[in-house]
Amino acid sequence: MAPNWNLAYAVVPRVAAAFSLFGSAFIVHEVVSDAQKRKRVYHRIMCGMSCFDIIGSICYFLGRWPMPEDGLAGFGLAGGVGTEATCKTQAFFGQAVVGTVTYNAVLAAQYFMIVNLSMSETMISKKYEKIMHAIPFVMWIVTGIIGLSFDALNPAFFNCWISPAPINCAAAGEIPDGRPPCERGYYAPVLQWAIFYGPIWALIIIVTAIMASVYASVRKLEKKNERYTVSQPSSKSKADSAKKSRMVAKQGLWYLLPFYLTWIFPVVTEITELVTANYYDPMVILVSFFLPFQGFLNFIIYMRPRFIKYRKQHQSWSIFYIIYRTLRKSLCCFAEDQDDMFISGVSGTTSVSRVSAQDRDSVVAEYNRRNTMDSNEQIVAPRRPSVVKFEEEKVEEGVVLVEEEC
Numbered sequence: 001m002a003p004n005w006n007l008a009y010a011v012v013p014r015v016a017a018a019f020s021l022f023g024s025a026f027i028v029h030e031v032v033s034d035a036q037k038r039k040r041v042y043h044r045i046m047c048g049m050s051c052f053d054i055i056g057s058i059c060y061f062l063g064r065w066p067m068p069e070d071g072l073a074g075f076g077l078a079g080g081v082g083t084e085a086t087c088k089t090q091a092f093f094g095q096a097v098v099g100t101v102t103y104n105a106v107l108a109a110q111y112f113m114i115v116n117l118s119m120s121e122t123m124i125s126k127k128y129e130k131i132m133h134a135i136p137f138v139m140w141i142v143t144g145i146i147g148l149s150f151d152a153l154n155p156a157f158f159n160c161w162i163s164p165a166p167i168n169c170a171a172a173g174e175i176p177d178g179r180p181p182c183e184r185g186y187y188a189p190v191l192q193w194a195i196f197y198g199p200i201w202a203l204i205i206i207v208t209a210i211m212a213s214v215y216a217s218v219r220k221l222e223k224k225n226e227r228y229t230v231s232q233p234s235s236k237s238k239a240d241s242a243k244k245s246r247m248v249a250k251q252g253l254w255y256l257l258p259f260y261l262t263w264i265f266p267v268v269t270e271i272t273e274l275v276t277a278n279y280y281d282p283m284v285i286l287v288s289f290f291l292p293f294q295g296f297l298n299f300i301i302y303m304r305p306r307f308i309k310y311r312k313q314h315q316s317w318s319i320f321y322i323i324y325r326t327l328r329k330s331l332c333c334f335a336e337d338q339d340d341m342f343i344s345g346v347s348g349t350t351s352v353s354r355v356s357a358q359d360r361d362s363v364v365a366e367y368n369r370r371n372t373m374d375s376n377e378q379i380v381a382p383r384r385p386s387v388v389k390f391e392e393e394k395v396e397e398g399v400v401l402v403e404e405e406c
Contacts, residue, residue, distance in 0.1 A: 005281045005285070008281075008285050008288075009063075009064075009157060009158040009284075009285070009288060010063060010064060010158070012158075012285055012288050012289050013060045013061070013063055013158050013159065013288040013289070013291075013292050014060070014061050014063055015289075016060070016288070016289045016290070016291075016292040016293040016296075017057040017058070017060040017061035017292040017293075018057075018061060019293060019295075019296040020053060020056075020057040020060075020292050020293055020294065020295030020296045021054060021057045021058070021061065021295065022296065022299075023050075023053075023295045023296035023297075023298065023299025023300070024050040024051075024053040024054045024057060024295035024296075024298070024299065025050070025054060026299055026327075027046055027047065027050040027298070027299055027302050028047055028050045028051060028054070030043075030302075031043045031044065031046065031047040032047065040121065041110060041121055041124050041125050041129055042107075042110060044129070044133075045103065045106055045107050045110060045132065045133075046107070046298070046302055048103060048133050048136065049100060049103035049104070049106075049107065049136075049298065050295065050298070050299075052096045052097075052099045052100040052103060052136060052140070053100055053294060053295035053298065054295070055093055055096040056093075056094060056096045056097045056100060056292065056295075057292055057295055058093070059090050059093050059094040059096070059159060060094075060158075060159060060288075060291070060292035061292070062090055062159065063080075063158055063159055064079060064080040064155075064158065064159065065080045065081055065082060066080055066082035066086035066087050066089065066090040066159075066160055067079045067080035067082055067086075067087050067155040067159075067160060068080065068082060068083055068084060068087065068155070069081065071087065071154075071155030071160075071165075071167070072155055072157075072167055079155065080155075084154075087153070087154060087155055087160040088148060088153045088154075088160070090159060090160040091144075091147065091153035091154070091159075091160040091161050091162070092144040092147065092148060092153060093144075094159065094160065094161060095140050095143045095144040095147065095195070095196075096140045097291070098139050098140055098143050098195070098196065098199055098200065099136035099137060099139050099140035100136070100294065101199075101200050101203045101204075101259075101263075102135055102136035102139045102140075102199075102203060103136045104203065104207050104255070104259050105203050105206050105207050105210070106132045106133075106135065106136065107252070107255060108206075108207045108210040108211050108214075108252065108255075109132065109210060110124065110132070111210070111211070111214050111252035112210050112213060112214055113128070115214050115217050115218060115252075116213060116214060116217045139199065143195035143196070143199070146191065146194070146195050147162055147191060147195060150185065150187050150188075150191055151184045151185055152164070152184070152185035152187060152188040152191045153185075154167070154184055154185050154188070155167060157279075157284055157288070158284075158288045162185070162188050162191050162192045162195070162196055163185060163188050164182045164184065164185040164186060164188040164189070165182065165183055165184040165185050166180060166182075166183065168180070169181060169182035169183070170182065171185065171186055171187070171188055171189050172186055172187045172188075172189055172190055173189055173190065174189065197266075197270055200263065200266075201267070204259075204263060204267075207256070207259065208256075211252060211253055211256055214252060214253070215253060251301075251304070251305065254301045254304060255298070255301050257297070257301065258293075258294050258297030258298050258300075258301060259294070261290055261293075261294075261297060262290050262291060262293065262294040262297070264290075265283065265286040265287045265290050265291075266287050266291060268283065269283045269284060269286075269287050303326055303327075306326050306329065307322060307323070307326050310322045310325060310326060
C-alpha cells in the first residue's frame with residue numbers, strides 16, 4: 001500500500017509543532033515567573049529564542065490552512081481554506097525561524113564571552129545584551145519584508161513559504177519544459193537562498209566555529225589546571241574555576257544537538273534537489289517534522305541540569321518520577337509534605353535540602369543554635385504552610401546560600 005503523503009504533510013508538522021509549542025511556552029513560563037532567572041542573561045536569551053520558536057511553531061501548526069484551496073493544485077495536493085493574504089501572513093511570520101537560528105548564534109556568543117573572554121554577567125548585560133536581542137528580530141523582519149516585496153511568499157509543500165505561484169511554474173533559473181509561467185514569486189528560488197538557506201547555513205557555520213572554540217578553550221583550561229594541581233595540590237580555587245567553565249561549556253555544547261537535528265534534513269533535502277532536480281517525499285516529511293520540533297528539543301536541554309540534579313539527589317526515584325517532579329517544580333505546585341527541609345551537619349558544613357517550612361531567617365537561627373550541639377545531630381526545622389522552595393546549596397558561617405524558585 002502506497003503511503004498517503006498528502007495526509008502525512010498535513011499531520012506530521014502539526015504534531016511536531018504542538019510539542020514545540022509546549023516546550024517553548026514552558027521555557028518562557030520558567031523564566032518570566034522566576035525573578036532570579038529574569039536577572040540572568042542566559043535565561044533571557046532562552047526566553048527570547050523560545051518566543052521566536054512559539055511564533056514559528058504556530059505557523060507550522062496552521063500548516064496548509066492559510067493557503068487558498070487551489071494553492072497546491074499543480075502538484076495534485078489539497079490546499080487550505082484561506083486566501084492569498086492569509087498565506088502571505090503565515091509565510092511572513094514563518095520567517096521567525098531565521099530569528100530562531102540567529103538566537104542560536106547569540107547563545108553561542110554568550111558562552112564564548114563567558115568561557116573564552118571571561119566576561120562577567122554584568123558586563124554582557126550592560127554592553128551587549130540589547131544588541132544580542134535586536135539582531136534576531138531584525139533578521140526576521142528584514143527577510144520577511146524582502147519576501148513580501150518580491151511577491152515570493154506563496155503556498156509550498158506543507159505551509160506557506162518562499163515559493164513561486166503556481167507552485168509548478170517555471171521560475172528564475174529553471175527550464176520551462178512545458179510548465180506554465182509564474183504569476184507571482186518568479187525570483188523565489190533565488191530568494192530561498194538569499195533570505196533563508198544562505199543566512200541559515202552561514203549561521204550554522206558560525207555557531208559551529210564558536211562552540212568549537214569554546215570546547216577548545218575548556219580543554220586547554222583543563223590541561224593547564226591539571227599541571228597546576230600536580231605542582232600545587234592545595235589549590236582548590238583553580239579546580240573549581242575549571243569545573244565551572246567545563247559545566248557551562250558542556251551545557252552550551254548540548255544545545256548543538258537540537259540545532260543540528262533541526263537543520264540536517266533541510267540541508268540534505270536542498271542539496272538533493274540541487275543535484276537531482278527532484279524532491280523525495282520521505283526526506284520532505286523528515287523536514288516537516290524536525291523543522292518545527294526545535295522548541296521541544298531546546299526545552300529538553302534547558303531542563304537537563306535540573307533533571308541531572310534530581311537524579312543525583314534521589315537515586316531511588318524512577319526516571320519517570322524525576323521527569324514528573326522536574327516539570328512540576330516549574331509550576332510551583334508541590335504539596336506541602338513532599339519536600340521537607342532538613343539540616344544535617346557534615347564535616348562542619350551544613351546542607352539545606354528544600355525549604356518548604358520556615359523562612360530563611362529562621363533557618364539561619366536554627367543553624368546558629370546548631371553550632372553548640374553535636375555535629376552528627378540532625379535537626380528538623382518547624383514547618384509552616386509555604387510555597388517557597390529552595391534549591392540544595394551550602395550554608396556556611398550562618399549564611400544560607402539558596403536560590404528561590406517561585
